[in-house]
Amino acid sequence: MGVVHGEEMVLNIGPQHPATHGVLRLQVRTDGEVVSEVTPYLGYLHRCFEKHCENVTYEQVIPFTDRCDYLASMTNNFGYVVAMEGLMDIKVNERVEHIRVIMAELQRIASHLLGLGAFGLDIGAFTPFLHMLRDRERILDLFEMTCGARLLYNYMWVGGLSHDLPVGFVESTYRFLDYFEPKIDEFVKLLVHNKIFVERTADVGRLPQDVAISYGVSGPNLRASGQKWDLRKDDPYSIYDRFEFDIPVGEGGKGSVGDCWDRFYVRVLEMKESIKILRQALSSLPKEGDVYQSLPKKIRPPIGSIYKRTESPRGDLGYYIESDGTNIPYRLKMRSPAFTALSVIDEIAAGWLLSDVLAILGSLDIVLGEIDR
Amino acid sequence: MTVDFIFDFLNQFFTSLAGNEFLLLVAILLPCVVLFGFITIYALVVIYTELKVSSFIQDKVGPMGQGVGIHAGKWGLLQPIADALKLLSKEDIIPSSANRPLFVLAPFMIFVGAFISFVALPFGDSIIIADLNIGIFYILGIGSLAVISLILAGWSSNNKWSLYGGMRSAAQIVSYEIPAGISLITVIMLAGTLNMQDIIIYQQGGIFNWILFDNPFIPVAFVIYFISALAETNRTPFDLPESESELVAGFVTEYSGMRYAFFFLSEYANMFVVSAVAATGFLGGWQSPFPNALNSPGWGVFWMMGKTFFLIFIMIWIRWTVPRLRVDQLMNVCWKVFLPIGLVNIFGVAIWTVLFG
Amino acid sequence: MSTDQDKLITELVEKGLTGDMEPINSIEDRVLRSKAKAALAKAKRAAKSQETAEPKKKKSEEKSSDDLPSSVNLNEKIVYMINEKFSGSLANENTETHIQLKSDQWFEIATWLKSEPSLFFDSLQCQTGIDVGDNTLEARYNFHSMKHNHYTEIRIAVPRKEATIPSVEQIWRIADWFERETYDMLGIEFSGHRDLRRILLPDDWEGWPLRKDYLVQETYHGIVVPKMKEGWE
Numbered sequence: 001m002g003v004v005h006g007e008e009m010v011l012n013i014g015p016q017h018p019a020t021h022g023v024l025r026l027q028v029r030t031d032g033e034v035v036s037e038v039t040p041y042l043g044y045l046h047r048c049f050e051k052h053c054e055n056v057t058y059e060q061v062i063p064f065t066d067r068c069d070y071l072a073s074m075t076n077n078f079g080y081v082v083a084m085e086g087l088m089d090i091k092v093n094e095r096v097e098h099i100r101v102i103m104a105e106l107q108r109i110a111s112h113l114l115g116l117g118a119f120g121l122d123i124g125a126f127t128p129f130l131h132m133l134r135d136r137e138r139i140l141d142l143f144e145m146t147c148g149a150r151l152l153y154n155y156m157w158v159g160g161l162s163h164d165l166p167v168g169f170v171e172s173t174y175r176f177l178d179y180f181e182p183k184i185d186e187f188v189k190l191l192v193h194n195k196i197f198v199e200r201t202a203d204v205g206r207l208p209q210d211v212a213i214s215y216g217v218s219g220p221n222l223r224a225s226g227q228k229w230d231l232r233k234d235d236p237y238s239i240y241d242r243f244e245f246d247i248p249v250g251e252g253g254k255g256s257v258g259d260c261w262d263r264f265y266v267r268v269l270e271m272k273e274s275i276k277i278l279r280q281a282l283s284s285l286p287k288e289g290d291v292y293q294s295l296p297k298k299i300r301p302p303i304g305s306i307y308k309r310t311e312s313p314r315g316d317l318g319y320y321i322e323s324d325g326t327n328i329p330y331r332l333k334m335r336s337p338a339f340t341a342l343s344v345i346d347e348i349a350a351g352w353l354l355s356d357v358l359a360i361l362g363s364l365d366i367v368l369g370e371i372d373r
Numbered sequence: 374m375t376v377d378f379i380f381d382f383l384n385q386f387f388t389s390l391a392g393n394e395f396l397l398l399v400a401i402l403l404p405c406v407v408l409f410g411f412i413t414i415y416a417l418v419v420i421y422t423e424l425k426v427s428s429f430i431q432d433k434v435g436p437m438g439q440g441v442g443i444h445a446g447k448w449g450l451l452q453p454i455a456d457a458l459k460l461l462s463k464e465d466i467i468p469s470s471a472n473r474p475l476f477v478l479a480p481f482m483i484f485v486g487a488f489i490s491f492v493a494l495p496f497g498d499s500i501i502i503a504d505l506n507i508g509i510f511y512i513l514g515i516g517s518l519a520v521i522s523l524i525l526a527g528w529s530s531n532n533k534w535s536l537y538g539g540m541r542s543a544a545q546i547v548s549y550e551i552p553a554g555i556s557l558i559t560v561i562m563l564a565g566t567l568n569m570q571d572i573i574i575y576q577q578g579g580i581f582n583w584i585l586f587d588n589p590f591i592p593v594a595f596v597i598y599f600i601s602a603l604a605e606t607n608r609t610p611f612d613l614p615e616s617e618s619e620l621v622a623g624f625v626t627e628y629s630g631m632r633y634a635f636f637f638l639s640e641y642a643n644m645f646v647v648s649a650v651a652a653t654g655f656l657g658g659w660q661s662p663f664p665n666a667l668n669s670p671g672w673g674v675f676w677m678m679g680k681t682f683f684l685i686f687i688m689i690w691i692r693w694t695v696p697r698l699r700v701d702q703l704m705n706v707c708w709k710v711f712l713p714i715g716l717v718n719i720f721g722v723a724i725w726t727v728l729f730g
Numbered sequence: 731m732s733t734d735q736d737k738l739i740t741e742l743v744e745k746g747l748t749g750d751m752e753p754i755n756s757i758e759d760r761v762l763r764s765k766a767k768a769a770l771a772k773a774k775r776a777a778k779s780q781e782t783a784e785p786k787k788k789k790s791e792e793k794s795s796d797d798l799p800s801s802v803n804l805n806e807k808i809v810y811m812i813n814e815k816f817s818g819s820l821a822n823e824n825t826e827t828h829i830q831l832k833s834d835q836w837f838e839i840a841t842w843l844k845s846e847p848s849l850f851f852d853s854l855q856c857q858t859g860i861d862v863g864d865n866t867l868e869a870r871y872n873f874h875s876m877k878h879n880h881y882t883e884i885r886i887a888v889p890r891k892e893a894t895i896p897s898v899e900q901i902w903r904i905a906d907w908f909e910r911e912t913y914d915m916l917g918i919e920f921s922g923h924r925d926l927r928r929i930l931l932p933d934d935w936e937g938w939p940l941r942k943d944y945l946v947q948e949t950y951h952g953i954v955v956p957k958m959k960e961g962w963e
Binding site (some may be wrong): 042043046048050051054210211213214215216227229234235304305307309316318320322330331333335339340343347372373 | 860870872876907928929931
């Protein structure tokens with residue numbers, strides 16, 4: 001960027017800052033505007049989730065999992081419940097499986113809307129953020145209709161669900177899908193192909209594929225770097241293997257493969273795929289079925305351990321559960337996708353300008369609750 | 374001109390003091406006080422407009438419910454007054470490690486810079502406080518005063534974020550003055566004078582006599598001037614110095630209460646000044662678009678205000694639609710795109726005028 | 731599921747494996763058709779993994795769950811290869827769910843695990859530290875290979891007083907932060923780690939929280955640290 005070097009300035013972005021998605025401190029070493037090193041400091045939101053889980057029963061863990069990634073609570077619950085049912089060998093009935101998939105996909109759309117809107121806000125586009133929040137409100141209304149909560153649901157229980165679907169849910173969801181599909185195209189026109197936005201994000205923060213795998217990056221971030229890997233297709237759990245949907249992969253549409261624009265665009269395309277899955281799941285939803293049918297009387301898993309991964313909107317969410325035969329977990333570890341996504345920031349943000357560092361941070365779509373637990 | 378008019382009026386009135394310098398002083402200060410009142414009311418109006426226009430664009434409701442006699446209605450007309458009262462009543466915090474004299478000086482300087490450009494703006498046929506014969510040149514020159522005050526604000530806050538904001542802002546304003554000036558040169562070449570009222574009189578005779586439609590190169594100059602004006606007033610897409618999501622609040626991070634209000638006010642005042650200059654130079658000022666109708670002095674004020682507010686509305690519209698540019702892209706656009714096009718423009722206008730009159 | 735449906739699905743899967751999709755596609759009942767398709771996909775996957783795994787060298791206990799047969803084969807294969815190359819590093823020969831190693835040659839084994847073409851574990855999925863009681867701490871690594879799509883779990887046990895394991899952060903870069911977290915929570919030191927410091931707790935916190943004998947400190951810089959409540963106090 002030039003041969004003149006002044007003094008290096010050490011700058012703290014955060015912990016209180018409008019652009020970091022939560023309480024995160026980034027210590028940035030800059031020379032003028034060019035950043036030479038980015039060091040994240042975590043732990044401001046550490047709430048001792050894993051230690052708590054060693055003191056409460058298995059059912060009581062579920063509200064705790066909600067609060068880890070508070071923007072995608074349904075998929076957190078889903079991951080835990082799938083792991084526990086694998087450990088205890090419980091099979092749930094068809095209606096429960098379909099409802100779980102419907103809720104998880106709606107949650108995926110809601111989380112992507114917020115992540116994309118916040119990214120636009122960091123770049124300086126104020127309007128798409130508000131449009132996306134307006135659409136997200138409709139999804140939260142659907143959730144509120146079902147279980148009474150807008151953000152932290154405690155909905156999926158080991159062996160079933162907490163509430164059955166209310167009357168009129170299926171019609172409301174169909175109405176929402178019909179309303180929402182054209183909005184994605186409107187949004188694509190407004191922001192995705194906007195020249196200024198493309199200038200800000202294309203070729204910025206390239207994440208090569210092998211670096212991504214070595215850093216454990218997963219989910220849309222990995223798919224944007226060109227690796228076609230989605231747990232719903234490559235390691236299916238629940239009934240995902242019955243639905244037909246594509247996996248969008250970053251192809252360097254407006255720059256190189258794996259830049260911020262790709263990470264952004266992959267999420268937009270994923271929302272469309274989620275709509276496809278939702279339509280299929282809604283049409284094959286069985287009308288009969290008791291959601292409390294397979295709830296065990298007491299959750300006492302056999303002695304052993306399991307590691308199970310599911311696909312959350314941010315990547316692969318893994319639960320490592322070790323049980324010692326009682327009704328309290330012996331050890332529960334949550335492997336969060338945002339933790340691994342944040343670890344890669346030093347690698348890809350060094351050498352860019354200060355505004356780019358914030359753009360890269362926004363494109364990784366992290367949630368501090370999940371990183372710090 | 375206004376000052377002459379008032380001086381003559383006072384001369385007739387106070388015949389005993391006729392010709393005295395005291396009357397001259399009153400004749401000068403009176404319009405300035407009126408102008409100050411005008412700026413205050415204008416600020417309230419434009420803040421309300423920005424809130425309402427942004428809420429229409431963003432599909433939200435905006436200010437509502439506070440209005441004299443329209444309490445539960447759809448207009449929140451008292452919102453800007455409430456904002457102003459809130460800012461007045463806030464605690465005045467000066468950081469202990471800040472450079473006190475400069476910290477206090479910066480908001481005043483920037484407001485003074487905006488205010489003294491107002492005295493040269495033509496509001497109507499003979500309604501102008503200082504009819505300088507270097508009108509446009511004077512306004513362009515005063516615009517640079519903002520740079521010093523922004524650097525002062527950024528540096529004296531003793532805060533790395535403010536420093537960043539101040540530096541970026543200085544670079545941006547200084548660079549974008551050049552394309553703005555070059556675009557205005559085309560106007561000056563056609564009108565043949567730097568005097569604001571003479572430029573407007575040159576454009577009399579209806580909409581097709583306006584400089585904008587004179588020459589195919591002029592619309593290009595207009596676009597360049599408008600975008601450079603956006604950059605000079607630190608509006609999105611060039612609002613990097615005060616970008617909310619990156620630098621907290623840029624160079625105004627440490628300012629609170631009335632001092633912050635001054636920065637705020639002067640940004641809106643600057644918007645008015647550059648829109649008025651664009652309206653004068655390109656859109657015919659207080660000339661009515663119909664050749665022979667609606668051109669009394671009262672209508673003149675209406676046309677001038679209308680054109681200026683239309684350009685301000687476009688500025689607000691652009692702010693809420695478009696993301697912001699990065700610093701080096703900003704500089705790129707200025708030096709590598711606008712400057713060459715502006716220079717080519719000057720040649721184009723000159724050659725066209727010579728060939729086609 | 732009734733046995734009639736069971737038999738029907740097995741038939742359809744057999745026909746599907748030979749390439750004949752007609753019978754499956756002509757079923758009218760949507761639920762049954764999708765179940766048949768899922769069973770077919772599962773059967774195809776199992777067939778593929780049977781081809782890549784070597785036949786069992788030792789007889790081990792039968793597990794009734796569906797996806798263990800291929801991973802038991804894989805674990806045995808890995809154990810066999812480890813015994814050949816790095817003798818003496820296996821802690822015991824049990825390979826049902828995981829491989830138990832000793833900590834001395836871990837760095838070399840890890841490098842080999844990543845580079846060996848038939849294994850190619852290029853992704854460290856999760857690293858868990860756990861206090862198994864008995865004065866032992868364990869670090870458990872879950873690996874996954876993108877190329878071959880197979881998994882394994884490796885456990886390394888160390889004594890509580892001298893908990894040291896060689897660090898693998900140069901091999902899988904995510905181990906950098908995973909090991910810092912395990913160090914932070916359990917106090918296992920990873921030798922060779924370039925920047926081992928606490929990640930979630932403040933740098934001057936005392937104690938290793940996830941150990942079972944952890945006692946919370948009374949105050950931290952003058953702030954009283956609240957105690958964990960037992961039951962519903």
